[in-house]
Amino acid sequence: MEHSKQTQYTSTNEKKESGDSSSSSSSVLNGHSSSHRTQAAVMESWKEERTRSVEDNEMSLPSLAAAYTTILRGLGEDPQRQGLLKTPWRAATAMQFFTKGYQEKIIDVLNDAIFDEDHDEMVIVKDIDMFSMCEHHLVPIFGRVHIGYLPNKRVLGLSKLARIVEIYSRRLQVQERLTKQIAVAITEALQPTGVGVVIEATHMCMVMRGVQKMNSKTVTSTMLGVFREDPKTRDEFLTLIRS
Numbered sequence: 001m002e003h004s005k006q007t008q009y010t011s012t013n014e015k016k017e018s019g020d021s022s023s024s025s026s027s028v029l030n031g032h033s034s035s036h037r038t039q040a041a042v043m044e045s046w047k048e049e050r051t052r053s054v055e056d057n058e059m060s061l062p063s064l065a066a067a068y069t070t071i072l073r074g075l076g077e078d079p080q081r082q083g084l085l086k087t088p089w090r091a092a093t094a095m096q097f098f099t100k101g102y103q104e105k106i107i108d109v110l111n112d113a114i115f116d117e118d119h120d121e122m123v124i125v126k127d128i129d130m131f132s133m134c135e136h137h138l139v140p141i142f143g144r145v146h147i148g149y150l151p152n153k154r155v156l157g158l159s160k161l162a163r164i165v166e167i168y169s170r171r172l173q174v175q176e177r178l179t180k181q182i183a184v185a186i187t188e189a190l191q192p193t194g195v196g197v198v199i200e201a202t203h204m205c206m207v208m209r210g211v212q213k214m215n216s217k218t219v220t221s222t223m224l225g226v227f228r229e230d231p232k233t234r235d236e237f238l239t240l241i242r243s
Contacts, residue, residue: 052102064092101170113157124148135172143201146241150193183222194225
């Protein structure tokens with residue numbers, strides 16, 4: 001059986017030349033790095049407004065179901081046969097659930113869960129289950145998210161870290177963007193000394209189609225603040241999430 005492949009991606013698009021030692025996202029396995037964007041640019045995604053409401057779901061459900069009916073016909077199926085009669089509605093409802101992150105804003109989740117606390121040691125929540133949808137093929141991405149941050153007089157309710165993952169993962173995504181969005185949201189909410197996020201995921205677009213590599217995994221990381229600037233802090237985080 002082919003050994004598991006781990007493809008390292010940095011979560012920024014702008015690359016510095018290989019001689020530059022500073023980075024905005026650190027590679028987990030091989031230590032390669034890329035340049036950091038300005039703080040203002042990094043924080044932009046935090047200010048996103050919700051793009052879909054419950055009312056929108058109700059209004060769009062018939063057109064979504066009709067689209068799935070068209071897909072079934074295009075696949076050579078008969079949407080009127082017994083097993084498929086309710087499939088378009090089921091599939092439309094499921095797709096709305098898979099992308100329910102568009103209905104939520106981070107600020108709604110965190111308002112009552114940020115606490116003043118004189119704690120300055122690393123906080124880590126690891127192995128958070130994550131399910132998302134590849135925006136290129138509309139097939140699942142699933143895996144685990146590891147989050148660490150160094151508080152700066154404020155801490156976040158631990159369950160809220162998982163809620164942040166849920167909000168951003170329940171959208172059409174690419175893993176690189178998802179990793180950065182989680183890190184940015186925590187940074188903006190808490191203004192901590194630093195944040196690190198690592199995602200390990202399986203992409204069904206690589207498993208079920210295309211190269212069909214059953215054991216491949218994609219690992220992405222975003223490091224902000226002291227996690228980016230201090231190798232010892234970064235190494236401590238990476239060691240602890242592997243333990």
